[in-house]
Amino acid sequence: EEQSFHVRYRMEVSCLELALEGERLCKVGDYRAGVSFFEAAIQVGTEDLQVLSAIYSQIGNAYFHLHDYAKALEFHRHDLTLTRTVGDLLGEAKASGNLGNTLKVLGRFDEAVVCCQRHLDIARDINDKVGQARALYNFGNVYHAKGKSICWSGAEPGDFPEEVMLALREAAEYYEANLAIVKELGDRAAQGRTYGNLGNTYYLLGNFRKAVASHQQRLLIAKEFGDRSAERRAYCNLGNAYIFLGEFEVAAEHYKRTLQLARQLKDRAVEAQACYSLGNTYTLLQDYERAIDYHLKHLIIAQDLNDRIGEGRACWSLGNAYTALGNHDQAMHFAEKHLEICKETGDRGGELTARM
């Protein structure tokens, strides 16, 4: 019996060591290696169900970060089953939250809502304010994603079908409810995230003044934390909102800050996006020389990144800008390039526009 105890003890220690290494690797962002260690820990096995739940949960999160959502779903489901079996309410709330986020990404919104509700119900039952706030934020994200998924193509913000507007209004209500709690808790980081998503929701609802107010709050908090990625997102989202308010000069200033930050963060794709937005904004301002300058910058990055769709967009915009300046040779050159790319990428709409 003593020997069997010794074997079990060794197993527990090995499992724990492997899990701790998996945890360390995930913390530094090496999710692939982290998953390997966690899976090895499961192979060794443990009788401690809290440890097993933590392993399932962390593998689920690692797969989530690796964008392998089917695997993430599998492990968060294991975690949910385990926590329900042992009657671990807090663990069940967390598993439900993670499962809800995963189902949302998979576009399974009705199931995601059930998970968010379970997360919220448990958090309320055990008087866990932080948990309640997190569940409300997840709820907002589910409704926001649902709204966007129903109808996106071509429609303008604020002009979506009623079903979309309903989902977006629901999202805004959940974000507002979350804000009430995180303000009470003094959690500035959580407030920042919520203001960002609330701003995007108001933007889609066509309420651009409220969108600007939310994104300005997001910007302020990003600066407090020195979070340059969040700052860049806020500037870009503010630029988009100012375009719809018809304040093109202000939009351009925000896109310029986006561009500066994208360069500092060495994010080439975002740099390209900022150049594209600036090119279009200067077209709206009828400053075609500057518009061409930014569209050419966009074109160069798109070519570097082998982004044929981006390249096609740049050529289309350059064609228009050169036409406006009366430079028909250059306009024709870029129109032909645009047509060639549309044929290659199978963009029928673009092809028809290019032929005109």
Added chain:
Amino acid sequence: EAKSSAVASSHILHSDGGEMEPETMEMKSVSEYFTKMHLDSVMSRQGGKQREADTC
């Protein structure tokens, strides 16, 4: 709400209705669980000693 009639967002912007903030995933940490277990056991041992001392 004021809105520019001349602008079609689909032609102006790359992003589909704004860049979203990251999801918040719930964390269950093995190391935190063991630290808590360790502290609990130390506390209960100290509590026991305290009670023993009180009865002396």
